[in-house]
Structures are given as C-alpha cells and as structure tokens.
Amino acid sequence: MISVKEAKKIILNSTQNFGVEEIPFIKSVGRILKEDILADRDFPPFNRVSMDGIAIDFTSFKNGQRSFKIEGIQPAGSEQISLNNPENCIEVMTGAVLPNNTNSVIRYEDITIKNGVATINIDEIKDAQNIHSKGKDGKFGDLLIKQNTKISASEIGVLATVGKSFVKVAKQPKVMIVSTGDELVGVDEIPLEHQIRRSNVFTLVSLLERLHIPSETAHITDDKPILKQKIERYLQEYDVLLFSGAVSKGKFDFLPEVFNELGVEKLFHKIAQRPGKPFWFGSTASLSISEQDVYQNEKGNSKKNTIVFGFPGNPISTFVNCLAYFYPWYYKSVGVEVEEETAILSEDFVFKPSLTYFLQVKLSYKFGHLVATPITGNGSGDLASLVNADAFIQLPNDKNEFKSGEVFPIIRYR
Amino acid sequence: MISVKEAKKIILNSTQNFGVEEIPFIKSVGRILKEDILADRDFPPFNRVSMDGIAIDFTSFKNGQRSFKIEGIQPAGSEQISLNNPENCIEVMTGAVLPNNTNSVIRYEDITIKNGVATINIDEIKDAQNIHSKGKDGKFGDLLIKQNTKISASEIGVLATVGKSFVKVAKQPKVMIVSTGDELVGVDEIPLEHQIRRSNVFTLVSLLERLHIPSETAHITDDKPILKQKIERYLQEYDVLLFSGAVSKGKFDFLPEVFNELGVEKLFHKIAQRPGKPFWFGSTASLSISEQDVYQNEKGNSKKNTIVFGFPGNPISTFVNCLAYFYPWYYKSVGVEVEEETAILSEDFVFKPSLTYFLQVKLSYKFGHLVATPITGNGSGDLASLVNADAFIQLPNDKNEFKSGEVFPIIRYR
Numbered sequence: 066m067i068s069v070k071e072a073k074k075i076i077l078n079s080t081q082n083f084g085v086e087e088i089p090f091i092k093s094v095g096r097i098l099k100e101d102i103l104a105d106r107d108f109p110p111f112n113r114v115s116m117d118g119i120a121i122d123f124t125s126f127k128n129g130q131r132s133f134k135i136e137g138i139q140p141a142g143s144e145q146i147s148l149n150n151p152e153n154c155i156e157v158m159t160g161a162v163l164p165n166n167t168n169s170v171i172r173y174e175d176i177t178i179k180n181g182v183a184t185i186n187i188d189e190i191k192d193a194q195n196i197h198s199k200g201k202d203g204k205f206g207d208l209l210i211k212q213n214t215k216i217s218a219s220e221i222g223v224l225a226t227v228g229k230s231f232v233k234v235a236k237q238p239k240v241m242i243v244s245t246g247d248e249l250v251g252v253d254e255i256p257l258e259h260q261i262r263r264s265n266v267f268t269l270v271s272l273l274e275r276l277h278i279p280s281e282t283a284h285i286t287d288d289k290p291i292l293k294q295k296i297e298r299y300l301q302e303y304d305v306l307l308f309s310g311a312v313s314k315g316k317f318d319f320l321p322e323v324f325n326e327l328g329v330e331k332l333f334h335k336i337a338q339r340p341g342k343p344f345w346f347g348s349t350a351s352l353s354i355s356e357q358d359v360y361q362n363e364k365g366n367s368k369k370n371t372i373v374f375g376f377p378g379n380p381i382s383t384f385v386n387c388l389a390y391f392y393p394w395y396y397k398s399v400g401v402e403v404e405e406e407t408a409i410l411s412e413d414f415v416f417k418p419s420l421t422y423f424l425q426v427k428l429s430y431k432f433g434h435l436v437a438t439p440i441t442g443n444g445s446g447d448l449a450s451l452v453n454a455d456a457f458i459q460l461p462n463d464k465n466e467f468k469s470g471e472v473f474p475i476i477r478y479r
Numbered sequence: 480m481i482s483v484k485e486a487k488k489i490i491l492n493s494t495q496n497f498g499v500e501e502i503p504f505i506k507s508v509g510r511i512l513k514e515d516i517l518a519d520r521d522f523p524p525f526n527r528v529s530m531d532g533i534a535i536d537f538t539s540f541k542n543g544q545r546s547f548k549i550e551g552i553q554p555a556g557s558e559q560i561s562l563n564n565p566e567n568c569i570e571v572m573t574g575a576v577l578p579n580n581t582n583s584v585i586r587y588e589d590i591t592i593k594n595g596v597a598t599i600n601i602d603e604i605k606d607a608q609n610i611h612s613k614g615k616d617g618k619f620g621d622l623l624i625k626q627n628t629k630i631s632a633s634e635i636g637v638l639a640t641v642g643k644s645f646v647k648v649a650k651q652p653k654v655m656i657v658s659t660g661d662e663l664v665g666v667d668e669i670p671l672e673h674q675i676r677r678s679n680v681f682t683l684v685s686l687l688e689r690l691h692i693p694s695e696t697a698h699i700t701d702d703k704p705i706l707k708q709k710i711e712r713y714l715q716e717y718d719v720l721l722f723s724g725a726v727s728k729g730k731f732d733f734l735p736e737v738f739n740e741l742g743v744e745k746l747f748h749k750i751a752q753r754p755g756k757p758f759w760f761g762s763t764a765s766l767s768i769s770e771q772d773v774y775q776n777e778k779g780n781s782k783k784n785t786i787v788f789g790f791p792g793n794p795i796s797t798f799v800n801c802l803a804y805f806y807p808w809y810y811k812s813v814g815v816e817v818e819e820e821t822a823i824l825s826e827d828f829v830f831k832p833s834l835t836y837f838l839q840v841k842l843s844y845k846f847g848h849l850v851a852t853p854i855t856g857n858g859s860g861d862l863a864s865l866v867n868a869d870a871f872i873q874l875p876n877d878k879n880e881f882k883s884g885e886v887f888p889i890i891r892y893r
C-alpha cells in the first residue's frame with residue numbers, strides 16, 4: 066500500500082503524448098491548444114474610431130474653432146476617406162477607420178448638428194480622444210494565446226479575429242471504460258433482488274466528457290477466460306482502459322491476475338486512502354519493443370503503450386479516483402498545468418485511520434473565502450450522497466483531528 | 480440610463496418557461512432536471528456485503544468459536560443462499576447479498592483459510608460489521624435528486640441506479656445570434672485594411688454552449704430594410720435573439736428603430752456600466768394576443784414572446800453582458816438558483832466615472848481565499864485581454880477607490 070503522494074507521482078510519471086490534430090476552431094472549446102496564436106496584423110489594424118460622432122483636426126479646435134461643416138461620413142467597414150478642409154469635420158461611426166487628416170473624435174453626446182454643421186458643446190477635448198490607436202492592443206506577430214491553453218469562450222473570439230478557422234489541439238486518448246460484476250444489470254432493466262443497475266461506467270463517461278474526451282463502454286462478466294480475451298483486444302485498440310470493480314480481494318476479482326498474464330505491468334495496487342483504497346494502476350510500457358510495435362500498428366497511431374486504471378467498484382471510490390488520479394494524469398499528458406484549489410473547513414472533523422481521507426463537502430462563498438462543509442454519507446457505496454456535495458476535501462493521513470478554519474486542498478466536481 | 484441593479488431586475492422579470500422534454504439520461508449532463516428523482520427501492524436494496532471475506536453467525540464468535548468450516552460461497556450477483564450450520568461460515572464477496580442466517584462479515588485480511596476452514600486472527604469483531612445494511616442510504620420513495628438540479632456526473636450515477644434511462648429536463652430556448660457591422664468579414668477571409676473578422680457571434684455561441692444551449696448564427700448587413708425583414712422572421716422563429724452591435728448612436732445603428740417598428744417593446748436601453756453601456760433589451764410580450772398567437776403557432780410551442788438582447792458590438796461589452804445578463808436570465812427561466820461568488824481584490828484600483836465597472840481579473844487560490852488580480856486591458860475593444868483574465872469583478876458605482884482586501888462579486892468565465 067502506497068501513499069496518495071507516491072501514487073500521484075507514479076501516475077504523473079506515466080503520462081503520454083497523444084499527438085496533435087487540427088479541428089474547426091468553433092469546436093475547440095475545452096480542448097488544449099497545441100500552437101501559439103500570434104497576431105496576424107496589428108490590433109486594432111487601423112486607427113479605430115471608438116465612439117460615434119465627428120472626427121476633426123484637433124489644431125482647429127485648439128485654435129478656438131467650435132463649429133465644423135460636415136464634409137462626409139466614414140461608416141465602419143468603408144475604405145478610409147480624407148478630410149479635405151481642416152476646418153470641416155467628418156461624421157464617424159464606432160469601428161470605422163479614422164479619416165485621413167483627422168486626429169480627434171467628439172461623441173454625438175457632446176455636439177449639436179444643425180443644417181449640416183456640427184457645433185461642439187464642451188470646452189475641453191483632447192488630442193487623439195476616442196481613438197483606439199493602431200496596434201495599441203497588440204502588434205503584428207505578438208503572442209496572443211500561448212500553446213497549452215485550455216480553450217474557452219474568451220479564446221474563441223481571438224481565434225476568429227486572427228483567422229484561425231482551424232486550430233491545432235491535443236488529440237484525445239482513445240478510452241474504453243469497462244464495468245465488471247455479475248450483480249449488474251442494464252439501466253432499463255428491472256433488477257432482481259440481489260442485483261443492481263450499472264452506474265459507474267456512466268459516471269465515468271460523464272466525468273470524461275467534462276474533459277471533452279469521448280469514450281466507449283463495455284461490461285464483462287466475472288469469468289476469467291472471457292475477461293482475458295476481451296481485455297487483450299482492448300489493450301491493442303485503446304490508449305487508456307478504465308475499469309470499475311474486480312480489483313480487490315474477492316474470489317472473482319480476476320483483474321490483477323488477468324493484467325499480469327497479459328503483460329500489463331503493475332505500477333501499484335492499493336493506496337492508503339479512503340474511499341478508493343484497492344485502486345490498481347499499470348501500463349504496458351514494459352512489453353518488449355516488438356510487442357509494442359504490434360500494438361502501435363494496430364492502434365494506427367504513435368502511442369507506445371496502454372495505461373490501465375483499475376478503480377474499485379464502489380461508486381464513490383471510482384468517482385474520487387477518477388478525479389484525483391485520471392484527471393491530473395490527463396492534464397499532464399496534454400500539457401496543462403492546473404492550479405491547486407483550497408478551501409476552509411467549516412467545522413471540526415475527526416478521522417482516525419491512518420489514511421488520506423477524501424471527505425465530501427458542500428462549497429460556499431463567504432466574503433471571498435471558499436468554505437467547505439462536510440457532508441456525511443454512509444461510506445463508499447453511498448452514491449446518493451455525491452448529489453448533496455460539490456467537492457472532496459483532501460485530509461492528510463498524518464493527523465486525526467481537523468479543525469474548523471483549517472485549509473486543505475479540494476477537488477471540485479461541479 | 481438605468482443602473483445595473485435595475486437592469487437585472489427588469490431582465491429577471493422577463494424570464495420564460497420553455498417547457499420540458501425527455502432525453503436519454505446519458506445526454507443530460509449540464510441540463511436542468513425537471514422531475515424529482517425518487518428511490519425505486521431501498522438503497523442498498525439488500526443487506527450488502529461491503530468487504531470480501533467470510534460471513535458468520537456472530538453468536539458463535541461471541542461464544543468463543545474462532546474456526547469456521549466454509550459451507551459455501553456467495554458471489555455478488557447471485558441469489559441469497561443460507562448458512563445451514565451456525566458453526567460454519569460462507570465466503571462472501573463485496574456487493575453480494577449477505578447470506579441468510581449470518582450477521583457479521585470478517586475480511587480476508589483478518590482470517591487464515593486452510594483445508595476449507597477459516598480461522599479468525601483478531602480478537603475483536605462487531606455484530607453486523609462490514610455490512611451495508613438494507614435501506615441505510617435511502618428508503619424506497621426517498622427523494623434522491625431535487626427538481627431544478629443542474630445535472631452533473633454525480634447525478635448520472637444516481638439516475639442510472641434508479642433506472643431513469645430517460646429523464647425530464649428543461650427544454651432549451653431556441654436562439655438566434657446575429658452580428659451586424661459592414662466592417663466584418665468571415666473567419667476564413669483575408670480582411671481589407673478597414674475590415675476585421677467576425678468574432679462576437681462565435682464567442683456568444685461558445686458562451687451559450689457552456690449552458691448546453693445550441694444556437695444558430697447570422698450576419699446582416701447595415702441596411703435597414705434588410706435588417707427589418709430578417710428580424711421579423713427571426714422574431715417568429717426564435718425564443719431569444721442575441722445581437723452584437725448596431726445599438727449605439729451611430730448613423731447605421733438601426734436596431735433600436737427596427738425593433739420599435741416590429742413591435743418589440745424596449746424594456747431599457749443603456750446601463751450605467753463599463754464596458755457594455757449601450758445594451759438594448761426588449762420583448763414582444765406587449766404585442767396583442769392575436770399577434771402572439773401567430774408567433775406561438777409558427778414557433779410550434781407554447782412560448783408567448785421573444786426576448787431580444789441587443790449587446791453593444793465591442794467584444795468585451797458583448798462578452799460581459801452575456802455573462803452578467805443573459806446567464807442569470809437563462810438560469811431563472813429554467814428554475815436554477817445560482818450562488819453569487821465573491822473574491823478579494825489583490826491591489827488598490829481607482830475608477831472615477833459614476834458607472835458600475837466590470838474589471839477583468841485573474842483569479843488565484845490562497846489559503847482558501849479567492850484572490851482577484853486586475854488585468855489592465857485597453858478598453859472594450861481589446862479582445863486579447865480576455866485571454867489573460869478568468870473573470871470580471873463587479874465594482875459598484877457609488878465609490879471611486881477600491882482597496883486591496885475589499886470583497887466584491889465576481890463573474891467567472893473559465
């Protein structure tokens with residue numbers, strides 16, 4: 066049994082590069098950018114009018130002139146025109162190019178227009194006012210979005226602006242999620258008294274969807290030869306296998322043996338934590354090069370091995386382990402750094418065993434503080450208690466008493 | 480010009496019910512649940528073994544017996560068997576039904592098995608230990624998930640468990656997003672010097688995708704008759720229209736007139752805020768009943784009117800107004816309460832105008848505190864600055880100096 070810290074270290078040493086693909090920018094939200102986005106021109110690309118009104122030659126105003134004959138109009142989207150007479154003005158619209166020979170914009174709010182003449186009603190105006198000057202936000206070639214950024218709505222506007230209709234992003238791993246356990250029936254079946262419905266695979270599908278990773282699912286009966294045959298195929302076809310169940314000490318917990326027989330190297334089995342202790346983690350990295358080559362060809366990409374996450378079958382165990390281990394593994398694999406979030410415990414809590422405890426908490430915001438209130442469930446089988454919480458707070462194994470006001474890392478799931 | 484508070488009040492008084500639809504549960508993440516989810520049986524549905532090991536009659540242990548002949552095995556997913564001789568035991572697996580005539584489970588870790596006899600190696604065991612008793616997490620009929628919950632991965636497991644293969648969720652509004660502005664060209668076009676690429680509609684599409692709202696987009700040239708003709712049709716076909724641009728004082732800012740001529744009632748125009756001041760908001764609710772009926776039939780649903788959000792064309796104005804006004808409008812429409820988040824300003828900040836200021840900030844977590852560091856952009860046209868921040872902090876209009884350590888509401892966008 067290893068510590069949470071050691072487990073995380075081993076997992077972060079098993080990350081993989083799944084390569085890069087180019088996708089339409091509008092589909093890229095949530096994906097990880099794999100190129101630097103540079104300004105394709107200055108921003109703004111021209112001296113841009115930033116208020117509706119008139120553009121003048123500031124010198125005329127400085128010389129005391131207040132009334133300006135309207136010589137023309139410069140709408141947004143039109144080619145730049147010129148002010149011919151410095152004692153006249155041009156009506157200008159937000160987003161338009163500033164007309165040639167003008168250098169200050171006065172808003173409609175501050176002028177009166179009568180008989181084609183605009184009169185300025187304020188005493189003070191500044192040179193270059195209401196002009197968003199060429200290149201002020203960025204110069205041609207400036208770095209606008211760094212590689213490895215997780216794309217959000219705010220990046221979408223920049224990608225559109227610089228004309229990146231297709232964008233390079235990290236390719237997602239090919240994932241198979243497998244449930245085991247002969248007590249499981251389908252969601253639309255009526256379980257017999259000793260049966261329950263499958264649920265963990267769907268939870269895992271949803272947790273991966275949060276990362277924009279598509280996945281497939283399968284259920285395998287607790288029969289060793291069948292497990293072995295199917296998993297052998299999955300190891301060839303997928304980058305990552307996620308299992309739920311069959312990794313503990315039960316007579317039908319065949320997975321560790323099957324993995325071993327198929328050449329998946331065990332990197333650890335069991336972490337000193339609750340819930341989720343019997344987690345099995347391994348990789349096919351130690352298979353001989355020729356075996357890897359076979360896999361490589363059949364997968365049709367450059368992946369060198371398959372990573373196996375064998376989560377325990379209890380619903381909360383699977384849930385917390387996916388968040389605490391698969392998520393960081395994925396983020397490091399695609400090159401994203403994630404800041405650790407912390408919260409303040411709202412009440413005293415006691416946990417005696419010498420295990421790291423992932424305690425379910427409800428989060429609330431109080432005066433800029435993130436407060437975590439424990440939600441007491443009935444152990445790792447109590448799926449319904451997840452609904453009442455928003456996060457897990459990670460209580461370290463080196464003490465038993467956790468006081469109200471103390472700060473610990475959290476893993477948020479909504 | 481009205482205050483942010485008044486604007487929000489008007490918008491929240493214009494919410495709508497878009498009805499309910501039934502969708503596959505696995506597609507329901509991010510949607511708003513529109514039925515209470517009840518336990519279809521007790522949870523667990525039987526006295527469930529929670530550790531791999533042996534099940535015994537506790538009385539025998541209490542009477543001093545330590546070695547138990549293994550009489551049978553109870554795997555998960557099998558019908559309940561019975562212990563025939565109270566001095567024997569049954570091997571049991573996690574997830575199995577507790578065998579009849581047994582009432583305590585001892586883990587494999589605490590026993591030795593030899594020649595078909597299990598010997599207990601510990602001195603203390605408890606009655607009913609390692610049993611997750613029937614109904615402990617919930618009773619048949621218990622409320623597991625409340626109506627109006629935003630469905631996340633944690634709800635998916637519960638939906639699967641109770642057999643909700645289809646689930647009732649709030650129907651999404653039918654949304655059209657329209658850009659205007661003759662300076663705009665397509666993302667895959669090369670703009671002329673006085674042109675820029677369309678970006679706001681794509682940003683809005685992405686911001687709505689975060690709410691799992693699909694949308695359509697269109698671009699209309701700055702030509703009043705064309706605008707009027709197209710918008711008339713959109714008013715008939717959509718529940719919500721989002722515009723970007725053409726709501727300010729420019730000569731080609733035709734939208735307010737067009738809305739007026741089409742019978743869209745202006746509920747406000749301009750909010751005392753920066754950025755995003757010229758925001759126009761209205762609704763067709765005041766159209767006569769017969770006109771509404773026409774719309775109702777053509778939309779083919781029970782919507783009574785169309786809501787029009789006319790956002791200003793500057794990128795940050797559109798962005799912040801969508802988050803500050805469309806989001807709360809949507810959440811209230813579908814019945815979700817959202818907790819206000821707050822953060823602590825990390826440095827002094829001065830803003831003189833008597834306007835509510837939505838300041839871009841970078842968030843960080845320090846000892847359970849959420850800290851907001853101002854990101855200085857170059858005004859509402861500076862799209863690139865959105866990339867460097869994660870949120871807006873809302874600074875009230877009744878003061879000019881904001882001190883490091885003060886707490887204000889934030890709107891997070893990643």
